[in-house]
Amino acid sequence: MTTQSTSTSQAPASPDGLDSIFRPKSIAVLGVTNTLGTVPHDIFVNILTTRFNGVVYPVAPRKRHIVGVRAYNYVTEIPDPVELAVLVFPGAVCEKALQQCVEKGVRAAVIISAGFREIGPAGLERENRVKAIAREGGMRLIGPNCLGVINTEPEVRLNASFARAMPDAGRIAFLSQSGALCTAVLDYAASKHIGFSKFVSLGNKADVSEVDLLRYLAEDPETSVILMYLESINNGRELMKAAREIAGNRSNPKPILAIKGGRTAAGAAAAQSHTGALAASAEVCDGVFEQSGIIRCQSLEEMFNAAQLLSQRPVPRGSRIAIVTNAGGPGVMATDAAISNGLDLAQFSDETTALLKAALPAAANLKNPVDVIGDAREDRYGAALDAVFKDDAVDQILVILTPQSMTNITTIAQTVCDIKDRYADSDKSLLCSFMGAKDVAPGIEILQRNGVPHYILPEWAADAMWRAAWYRQWLNREVTQIETLPVHRERAAAILDKAPDGYLLESQALEVLEAYGFPVVPSVLTQTADEAVAAADRAGYPVVLRVVSPKIIHKIDVKGVILNLKNADEVRKAYGAMRDNLLQHVKAEDVTGILVRHMIPAGKEIILGVNRDPTFGHMLMFGLGGIFVETFKDVTFRIVPIRASAAGKMIRETRAYALLKGVRGEPPSDIPSIEDALKRLSQLAHDFPRIAELDINPLIVHPQGEGCHVADIRIRLEQP
């Protein structure tokens, strides 16, 4: 909770000043020692030996020099200006050291040292003091409790981290809330020849957060794609806003990929014991990430596979893929993986088929996946690739090669690169899977040198193509505005602003919904059987009786709902029976009354809901209702307020959509009326921050043109 409240209670930090972290002219490392193999030593040496293009000063009290470089007792002793401070002192010393940095006029700091929030309340206090010093001194701060930062730009070459080697320069920026993951990722990426533009260990995020870094990297010409590993999210709304702007910038889209650690309950528990961070549930995070254009991944492999494709330009234009292979089996496996992921096999034009037929032997398969046959050499691959590149029905192209005895691997690799160059202006993407390892290594090297994304297994390529296609679809989405529907806000406020925290009475909740234009069936709150019969006569039979009582939350448990009463007689009997039964559970004065309403005819049951997420605020939910909610968890989430197009999208992305469209000749349900209800619900939650939970379950949906009706409603209020 602390993370969030601290961040939101102050003005959001601006990304200004981050240049002093990534492109400093001079650095002081505070707390350097002479002991090889320790962080306080290695970080200084790393900056030095990876050939930082600037000056680096060791601050090491009572030392004359560190590995031959003149050392200083205090940062204030350094005779030249210092732009960036890297602190490796023990945590307890950091406050004083940082104060001296302020005196020295240092612009930014990276605190590597541990001993802060992660060790408990005393550490959190220390972290808050350090943060205050930096804020007051106008310094930006990365960490504490982090691994450091890396910038591979040739004009800078900064490795202020305890990573042993500088990674290759590349177009991928990586942010990680787990320092240990950084070391593993650097090593993993090196083995796959994946380069980075910037590499940042976020640590405790006392000042600089993932949002600041996203905004900085958005402007970074070296970065084409941004990867994040997050365990907590400081400010969900800011993250979403930044992501939408950066990933959704149509003139210069920068894809953002993220892993949210702590997906499962057990994972979240592990995350909490690790950083004390809040974990948002997997479904909520999925909804939010999708809404913001963030490509959510579940493993490093998925993330780097997709990043390799997306760090190329342009962003692939769609989901229709062509496969060119010299082996049937891998072609089948790639097709299986692609289709399961939601990609489509492109349907070739007659022209393409004719081109393939002319170029390939009789035994070749001219349909997609194109099988150029095991003895194919570069001519067949070249001709096939040329043909599919020309086909307008193809968005992404996967080349599969297995090393057979006639396969001239390096020549084919070169041909693939030539084709890529020939179609440099195309918006199609080209990926390769040269399967194997040693035999195909020289071919892979050629591909990687020429910027062709390569995957050992075609399944990985399929996974990357799918994520790219998803992103393209999001990028091309229709961006609509937030609609404001005409509602009786004051009527709802009269109830919601007055009611205490806790559940509203059903009669009040219905009035709120009515004020906001929901399809509520008129109901009358009655006190006697006679009143109930009179109300039923007016409502028309069959009717429903529902108890209203502040003491009763679950009506069914106390037989507080009776359905399908067909005449006055039945109403009278049911009324008496319900009252008698209720009085066994609650006192007479606790029964506010019994609602009488016309019974809603059968229809499809869905659920609409709102809950207030600690990270993201009000979330809107749509899903299949009734007893199916818990079994199938067929629900989807969006942040409130939703845009006009989101209501339809929420419905379409559930499996319930198939039911609503009508299966087996059933008439389609009234989907527009559900969309309308979702928009109204979004507006209601947005207008009243005190709504903590709201469930319309079920909303009964009738055939097209006949609308829907609220069958049950529950609203809980709580001061945010």
Added chain:
Amino acid sequence: MTTQSTSTSQAPASPDGLDSIFRPKSIAVLGVTNTLGTVPHDIFVNILTTRFNGVVYPVAPRKRHIVGVRAYNYVTEIPDPVELAVLVFPGAVCEKALQQCVEKGVRAAVIISAGFREIGPAGLERENRVKAIAREGGMRLIGPNCLGVINTEPEVRLNASFARAMPDAGRIAFLSQSGALCTAVLDYAASKHIGFSKFVSLGNKADVSEVDLLRYLAEDPETSVILMYLESINNGRELMKAAREIAGNRSNPKPILAIKGGRTAAGAAAAQSHTGALAASAEVCDGVFEQSGIIRCQSLEEMFNAAQLLSQRPVPRGSRIAIVTNAGGPGVMATDAAISNGLDLAQFSDETTALLKAALPAAANLKNPVDVIGDAREDRYGAALDAVFKDDAVDQILVILTPQSMTNITTIAQTVCDIKDRYADSDKSLLCSFMGAKDVAPGIEILQRNGVPHYILPEWAADAMWRAAWYRQWLNREVTQIETLPVHRERAAAILDKAPDGYLLESQALEVLEAYGFPVVPSVLTQTADEAVAAADRAGYPVVLRVVSPKIIHKIDVKGVILNLKNADEVRKAYGAMRDNLLQHVKAEDVTGILVRHMIPAGKEIILGVNRDPTFGHMLMFGLGGIFVETFKDVTFRIVPIRASAAGKMIRETRAYALLKGVRGEPPSDIPSIEDALKRLSQLAHDFPRIAELDINPLIVHPQGEGCHVADIRIRLEQP
């Protein structure tokens, strides 16, 4: 179809004689040339240069010698006995060459040559002729159209393939129906130091099939785990039988892992254009593989990850895992992956927690996942592993290491191996993920040399642990017998044996079900409204009317079903209305009558079904019924006849099970009555091979103790 019918029309081939393929004393390669880089040349040279422990003779008409070895014009010219022939002649020459092999007394052949079934009808004929020659000559045959076979046993060292290098010896056998995949797999496995016992390219499977090889490998002391890539299955029943015996042999279980290429419709189409093989649908194959204990994988990565773990002994004992890590983030990611896969985090005993507390620093996380903290060295890893190995609640242990500056990687690796040795008698498994590449490489090498399965990413380890846990659960399953329930077989036969191909009338289908003891509601076939009213009076209201007509398959489309008729008057009116309406669709003489029955009260709707799969025969299906079948595809399949315990398992493995158990305080449904119906359905299908399709949809299930009722039935007959 050809594949299947050819195999089943003859006696199944026995695995005898396969020793001549894998362990021949002498080999003739028929069709060798002197052209480097071609199959006919390379295969001979591969056998020679990978140091085959026997004699190899080149047969190369009109050549004196091949790479210095004396050549022969015909196999019959060879002065010594020849045990195995490897044919690399063009397809057209193979018949004659094989005939000569028979004359020579050769025991077995591997036909590498293409030009058979895969090129069309002429090729298929040639393949059948070749097969006949082999059968008549008493020879076993691998291929044609394959890459060859490999046996790494030191006493044999046979590389009769066009793979460039001999793989390492290991405990994994690999069978592949895609030759090209073989080359890629060998190269991929080499880079991960994965060794093989046997390696077989199946080709067109004219004689030796996957079943023969499974039975051979079951007896092979070099093989601990069997991997298969299949695109078609020759004889589904035989495959299942063999798999159950081998994977289910409790005294010496050999896990079988398989990828079935052609999972998706598009994948299956690709598979068909490739080998002309039949593809079974993904759901059917999943059910069959699960039933037989085959661990189904979808990618090579999944398969080899699991194989590395399962090639160790013993098979891991369960799904409760412990994680020991020096980094929080990867611990969180591993936990997420494990839980999503269905593994459980072990709950440590107090003793374990005390041991961990004594050995680890204050900042360590003593709960699972155990975080030994970034500066951990071998002592902490050793103590933590020792503690979790002793805990009875732990089944599998994952060690995660990230290379931080204090991490002594190789020493920790050695400690892990020592612990493994110390607990050599334990039935727990130990896996490692040393994350990264270059930095951790020396540590990984130590692990691999000592037989500790290693995975670069902890998510992969989690995937392997999950598959191993699944297999353990299958291995420990209760094995029950097939029950034979008392039924009126003759009564059903009187209808089923007489009826023509096509749909049975509903009245007949109901009689069949009744004969087999299904809960059928008594119904009366009526010809007039008076008869209907009389029947309704006897049945008790409300009643249902249902048309019976050989011309009407979909009753709903012609309003041929009317529900919920509450009295004689309503029945009379409805009867007239239905008749009038029907006569707009069919002639009066085509209406057999109108069924009258008491209306089944509401309940949970499920579907039971039978279909006849071309590969596996009769399959039994269970799932959520009504309009949800198509939307959620929440169904499961088993081969007919099922064993006693299978009915319950089928129900429990669907999500519908949660609904049947009762959600939100609903009473549980009568699950035993569904189990009974499943057993009866299995027996019915087994007794009557002509049943091609059968749907009970819905079966309406009432609360526990109140049984279930067949609400609709459709049976289609067709000669198999």
